[in-house]
Amino acid sequence: MARMVTTRHKVISTAAAWLVGFLIFFPILWMVLASFKTELEAFAIPPSFLFFHWTTENYVTVQERSDYFHHALNSIIIAGGSTLIAMLIAIPAAWSMAFSPTKRTKDVLLWMLSTKMMPPVGVLVPIYLIFRSVGLLDTRTGLIFILCLGNLPIVVWMLFTYFKEIPKDILEAARMDGATIGRELIYVLTPMAVPGLASTLLLNLILAWNEAFWTLNLSTLEAAPLTVFIASYSSPEGLFWAKLSAASTLAIAPILVLGWFSQRQLVRGLTFGAVK
Amino acid sequence: MKNVLCAVAGAAALLISAPSIAQTTLTVATVNNGDMIRMQGLTSEFTAKNPDITVKWVTLEENVLRQRVTTDIATKGGQFDVLTIGTYEVPIWAKKNWLVPLDKLGADYDVNDLLPKIRDAVSVDGKLYAAPFYGESSMVMYRTDLFDKAGLKMPESPTWDFVVDAAKKLTDKSAGVYGICLRGKAGWGENMAFLTAMSNSFGARWFDEKWEPQFNSPEWKKTLTTYVDLMKQAGPPGASSNGFNENLALFNAGKCAMWIDATVAASFVTNPAQSTVAGKVGFALAPNTGLGKNANWLWAWSLAIPAGSKKVDAAEKFIAWATSKDYTKLVAAKDGWSNVPPGTRTSLYQNPEYLKAAPFAKMTLASIDAADPSHPTVKPVPYVGVQYAAIPEFQGIGTQVGQQFSAALSGSTTVDAALSAAQSATEREMKRAGYIK
Numbered sequence: 001m002a003r004m005v006t007t008r009h010k011v012i013s014t015a016a017a018w019l020v021g022f023l024i025f026f027p028i029l030w031m032v033l034a035s036f037k038t039e040l041e042a043f044a045i046p047p048s049f050l051f052f053h054w055t056t057e058n059y060v061t062v063q064e065r066s067d068y069f070h071h072a073l074n075s076i077i078i079a080g081g082s083t084l085i086a087m088l089i090a091i092p093a094a095w096s097m098a099f100s101p102t103k104r105t106k107d108v109l110l111w112m113l114s115t116k117m118m119p120p121v122g123v124l125v126p127i128y129l130i131f132r133s134v135g136l137l138d139t140r141t142g143l144i145f146i147l148c149l150g151n152l153p154i155v156v157w158m159l160f161t162y163f164k165e166i167p168k169d170i171l172e173a174a175r176m177d178g179a180t181i182g183r184e185l186i187y188v189l190t191p192m193a194v195p196g197l198a199s200t201l202l203l204n205l206i207l208a209w210n211e212a213f214w215t216l217n218l219s220t221l222e223a224a225p226l227t228v229f230i231a232s233y234s235s236p237e238g239l240f241w242a243k244l245s246a247a248s249t250l251a252i253a254p255i256l257v258l259g260w261f262s263q264r265q266l267v268r269g270l271t272f273g274a275v276k
Numbered sequence: 277m278k279n280v281l282c283a284v285a286g287a288a289a290l291l292i293s294a295p296s297i298a299q300t301t302l303t304v305a306t307v308n309n310g311d312m313i314r315m316q317g318l319t320s321e322f323t324a325k326n327p328d329i330t331v332k333w334v335t336l337e338e339n340v341l342r343q344r345v346t347t348d349i350a351t352k353g354g355q356f357d358v359l360t361i362g363t364y365e366v367p368i369w370a371k372k373n374w375l376v377p378l379d380k381l382g383a384d385y386d387v388n389d390l391l392p393k394i395r396d397a398v399s400v401d402g403k404l405y406a407a408p409f410y411g412e413s414s415m416v417m418y419r420t421d422l423f424d425k426a427g428l429k430m431p432e433s434p435t436w437d438f439v440v441d442a443a444k445k446l447t448d449k450s451a452g453v454y455g456i457c458l459r460g461k462a463g464w465g466e467n468m469a470f471l472t473a474m475s476n477s478f479g480a481r482w483f484d485e486k487w488e489p490q491f492n493s494p495e496w497k498k499t500l501t502t503y504v505d506l507m508k509q510a511g512p513p514g515a516s517s518n519g520f521n522e523n524l525a526l527f528n529a530g531k532c533a534m535w536i537d538a539t540v541a542a543s544f545v546t547n548p549a550q551s552t553v554a555g556k557v558g559f560a561l562a563p564n565t566g567l568g569k570n571a572n573w574l575w576a577w578s579l580a581i582p583a584g585s586k587k588v589d590a591a592e593k594f595i596a597w598a599t600s601k602d603y604t605k606l607v608a609a610k611d612g613w614s615n616v617p618p619g620t621r622t623s624l625y626q627n628p629e630y631l632k633a634a635p636f637a638k639m640t641l642a643s644i645d646a647a648d649p650s651h652p653t654v655k656p657v658p659y660v661g662v663q664y665a666a667i668p669e670f671q672g673i674g675t676q677v678g679q680q681f682s683a684a685l686s687g688s689t690t691v692d693a694a695l696s697a698a699q700s701a702t703e704r705e706m707k708r709a710g711y712i713k
Contacts, residue, residue: 040550043525045452065313066335124347132353216340217347220303220355221332232335235308236465237520237540239528239550 028252035059035245042242058246066229068250075225076254077140078215079208082147086155086204087197089148094159099168109160112153120150120213131218138220146218147208155204162196198265202258209255226251300590301330305345306360307338307577309540311410311617314607315598321606322597329590338465349374349582357591359580361406363397363649366578367666370405376581376588377403381596389601389621391641394576397649406578407599411619412540413643414473414572416560419553422446422453422533433561433570436477436502439534443510446533455510457532458503461519462682464674469573469663470536471681472674475499477564477571479654482665482702487658487711491677491699500691504684516686528552536562536571539643542636543614559639561646567654573663574647576620619644669709676701 033049034042041052062068097105127146128137136142166189174188190197212227219228233240233247259266306312312335319331334356336344341360348355349369361369369375381387381404387395390408398406416439418430428442443455459470472482480495490496507515512526520537524544527535528551535541548554562572579595581588597603601623607616613633616624618640624630625641634640652662659665664674677698684694706712 040528040552043529045526045529045531065316125351128347128351128353132351137353137355216336217344220334224334228334228336231337231340232308234337234340235521236338237307237309237538238544239521239524240308 028256031245032249034242035249037242039239039242042245043239058242059250062233062243062246062250066232068229071224071226071229072250072254074140074219074223075209075227075251078143078147078223078225079205081140081144082151082208083201083204085144085148086152087201090152090155090159090200091197094156094163097156097160098163098166099171109157112156116150116153124217128218137218138223140223142218143215143223143225146214147211150211150214151204151207154207155200158200158203159196162193162200165196166192195265195268198262199268202262202266206255206259298328299330300328300587301332302357302587302590302594303332303334303355304358304360304579304594305334305336305341305356307341308335309577310544311540312360312577314611314615315409315603315617318603318606318610322594325597326590326593329593331594352584354582354584354586356582357585357587358594359582360409360577361580362578363574363576364661364664364666364670366398366406366580367400367660368668369580370400370403374583375405376583376585377405378407378581378592378595379403380589380592381407385596385600386623389623391620391622391644393574393644393647393649394620397574397576398578406580407595408576408578408620409599410540410617411574411576411644412538413574413619413640413647414470414537414562415539415542415639415643416534416536416562417527417541417545418534418558418560419530419532419556420558421553421556423558430558430560434563436563436565436571439536439563440502440506440510443506443534447510452531454512454526454532456506456534456536457512457518457523457526458507458515458536459519459523460507460511460516460682460685461522462516462675462678463519464664464671464678466519466678467682467685468674468678470571471499471503471678472663473562473573474503474571476569476653476662477562477567478502479565479567479569481653481655481657483658483706483711485656485658487706489699489702489706491695491702496695497691500681500684500695503681504691507685508687516682538575539619539636539640542640543618543634546614546635559636561639561643569652569654570643570646572643572647574644574649575663667709667711669705669711673702673705676705 035058036054036056037052038055038057041048097109131137131142136145170192171184171188174184179188210227212231215225215227216231219225230244230247230251233244306316316333316335319333323329323331342365345356345359345361347353349359366375370377387404391411394408394411395404398404398408416430416434423430423442423446426442426445428445430442431438439456445455447453447455459467461467475481475496478495478499480493480499481490484490512518512531518526520541523532523535523537524541526532527545530553542557542559545551545557546554551557562570564570579598581591581595585591599620601621604616604621604624608629613627613630616630618624618634618637625637631637647662649660649662651657657665659667664670680689680694680698680701683689684691689697703712
């Protein structure tokens, strides 16, 4: 009897989970479907779900009109570069704040977070002027720099909370056993912090990939990443929904695939320390 | 010795001739509208004639482009050589000396061929600061089959009373057909473009001669009441989130009996590849109330050169090419006459081939002629612009007022409350900007 209830319970909860998952995924699925429709079918009322004339012409047009690979490469370099640099700066910072905090540590953390509270458009003109003067406009270096600065507070905060979950006693025990700082870092702390590091890295990569204010405003041609690529297909006067969907699908594809492969780390990292 | 001399002479000759084969790269910023995409595709025709010029395109969504280009021009960032801007920006930017006057477009450019209203809109003190690429007004697009079925006949210049009456008669909610589709999405270039043009036909104005906001006037109340009542009775559901594109989709899917919007939409709704009602569309002038002004606007997407550009000559060459009569012929030869950029040149509207291919041509021209940016409404105004007031503050104020009017349409506020909120918001902004005390 009890077994039956459990099975039924399982079936229901599985079905519910799939339903919720499908609902959340639906907008992305709809976009992918629209990218295979003709412009006429893309706005048909009522919309056709699967039974329409499938076509890849949108992808051909998009690739003909703009160089996808140029933009994708820029996105990879900018998102990857800014993430790596942010991690390099944030790991030691979070480390020292978590394991040897001072009187001011809390204030410093709050101050860092406060830099995220100002809307970026408020500093657009000064940043633009600085970039113009030092020749960073429309360069990948400039965008890596600004995205790195923008995400640094989040990275430090995330790493700080992960590190704090690691019991100090374990590190102390390692020290008692005669481990040097290097050994302590590599053999004791890193294995325990891997999920946290991985999820911080991934989240930061996704944030940098999707960043659409600075990348749109500080790039023109050479450094333009995929956000600019998408923006060039949005139009207030004319219906290009199928082409816009194709461009968007292409733009999110790399990060979506990466997300799928690293799902386990991401979920582990995000719930890391939730249960003690 | 002779050899050395020869070598030196040769090197000198190379050095002297080097600049003539140097490449100039033009970066053109533009919007993602059909006519601009076509121009992008035809760039090779220009570079074939001008082998020393390379053209690179930055295409962005209109609002993104506006912010991007404004930042760059205000800081003299120098990222763009040719800008695509509208009639709203031209007078403001020209007065700030942000644009290069276009006085070297060449002898065969024929400036006098530009439609007078459009030419005025992109000129300041008689000097051309941008070259119009395509011009538009607004007009009524209606379904001839539905009108015939209901026994109605659309006059060439309808009144608002007729439009309201017809819209109610043509609404068949059970069949999913609505009498009229109008913009409702908040924004100075969305619902406020339509509503400002509509208010002109009711004799309303944004400001009086002393820059005092006029939303407390009976004319504005009549405009907004007519609009909200009409949309409640004969408009599609959720109209407060509809802009140009949403209405275009509805009209093309056969859901609207009438749609009042940009004349440029005419080529979309009559194109069988895009529209399910392509053969059943008629055109009429935007409605009036008998006060001598129609509810139609005036806009031209134009090409301009930012001041401080180091490539003025090449940029001017490109602009002259893209807005010339020859460009029109080039598009006609490649894609047919109905696809040429409309609304900029008188000669186009005298071309029998164009008139034959574009059933909307006559009404587009009449609509453009009926708009007057210097005298947009019945009473005198201190500003220039039909569906906007060409002052830098207008974007912000227009969008704020647009949000109030959109809320009145969705029913979350009343017409009176929306008007008084619009009045106080506009007063506050105009005081802050120093127009009024």
